[in-house]
Every structure is written in structure tokens, then in C-alpha cells.
Amino acid sequence: MIVTIDNIKEPNMKNVLEVFILFISIKSSTQQCSDSKKTMEYVPSCPRSRAEWNAASDFKKCANVQQTCVQQSEFVYHCVINTYLNATVEVCAPAVDILGQKCAEYNTGGERIQEHSKTNCSTCPFRYLSSDSYLYQECYRIIHSNVTLSNDNSNCDSKIRESEEDNPYVAATWVLFSILVIIVFIIVVRCIRSRKS
Structure with a gap:
């Protein structure tokens, strides 16, 4: 199953995902x-x-x-x-x-x-x-x-x-931070799913 904002039942998780997507879209617009x-x-x-x-x-x-x-x-x-x-x-x-x-x-x-x-x-x-x-x-x-x-x-x-x-490492830091947030998000979603099962 693909995780989307609409199929997340937990209200807090939905809010976290929406804020994360907003953050990533805004950060990606700050291009070099x-x-x-x-x-x-x-x-x-x-x-x-x-x-x-x-x-x-x-x-x-x-x-x-x-x-x-x-x-x-x-x-x-x-x-x-x-x-x-x-x-x-x-x-x-x-x-x-x-x-x-x-x-x-x-x-x-x-x-x-x-x-x-x-x-x-x-x-x-x-x-x-x-x-x-x-x-x-x-x-x-x-x-x-x-x-x-x-x-x-x-x-x-x-x-x-x-x-x-x-100071060339600013962009690399944001990329690594974004990847870390995605990994944490996936782990949290899997934990919630395993509790419901």
C-alpha cells in the first residue's frame, strides 16, 4: 500500500506529513x-x-x-x-x-x-x-x-x-537532513501499522 496523506488515519501523523511536505517543497525552491x-x-x-x-x-x-x-x-x-x-x-x-x-x-x-x-x-x-x-x-x-x-x-x-x-556544505546538509526525516517518518508509519495489526 502506498502511503498518502488521505489514507493516514492518525490526525497527528497527517499533520506531521503535511508540515514535512511543505518544508521540503519550500526548501527545494531555494535553489542555487x-x-x-x-x-x-x-x-x-x-x-x-x-x-x-x-x-x-x-x-x-x-x-x-x-x-x-x-x-x-x-x-x-x-x-x-x-x-x-x-x-x-x-x-x-x-x-x-x-x-x-x-x-x-x-x-x-x-x-x-x-x-x-x-x-x-x-x-x-x-x-x-x-x-x-x-x-x-x-x-x-x-x-x-x-x-x-x-x-x-x-x-x-x-x-x-x-x-x-x-561554506559549500549548506545544500548537502539540507539533503542529508531531509533523508533522515524521511527515514524517521517511514519508521513511525511502520510502527503505527504494526500496532494496528
């Missing part, structure tokens, strides 16, 4: 986009309003960037924190859902926008679109409380780029 990396620039601050975001987006011209990641209309402006919580970056990338009241980050090693797992954002909703990061200024305050940016940050930029390149 190497074309985004060439658009990344370190900036001293990010937009604080929709008007500032629109102006920065118009200036960045993400719709004109030649890329092969997504449809051109889905390659959009972002201003987010970096992985190391020491800079803000402007980048053109596909918008993704950010989950778990976390801040959005651009990961140069993974060449993607994703949630920053070590941030806790009390003003962020559980789920929001990464291109709406300007609405959650708390995330930028994390950076500015950790680092004072100087006018000449070229040395800082090269050190940040070098250290972010060393």
Missing part, C-alpha cells in the same frame, strides 16, 4: 543561482521603506541582468544581511519564503537567498517573502550593532568574500 553572485555588492545600509526599496531596485535594474536561474520577472532586488552578520548586501536573486521568524541572508557559498539560522527576529512573521526584508529593520540592526562600516571597506570586502567561499 550562480548568476546572482555577480550582482552582489556590499552596502552600508538597506532601504527602510517601500519608496527607498523601489528606488534601490530601479537603480540595481535586476530585470536587465542576463541570468538563467528563473524567469526574468522572478529575478528581483534584495538587500539583506550576509552569512557572517557583519555586512549588508544588495543582490539580484529569486525571491524565496523565509521561515521561522528568521532574517533573510545572501549566502555567497550557496549562491542563494535563505533564512539565517542563527538570527531570531521578533518583528518578522513566521513566513515572509525575502524581497520584503526591508519591512524587518530588526535584521539590519543586528549587523550595525556588530560592525561599524568604514568608508574604505575594500579590505573587509575581500576577507568577507574569502570566508564565505568556504
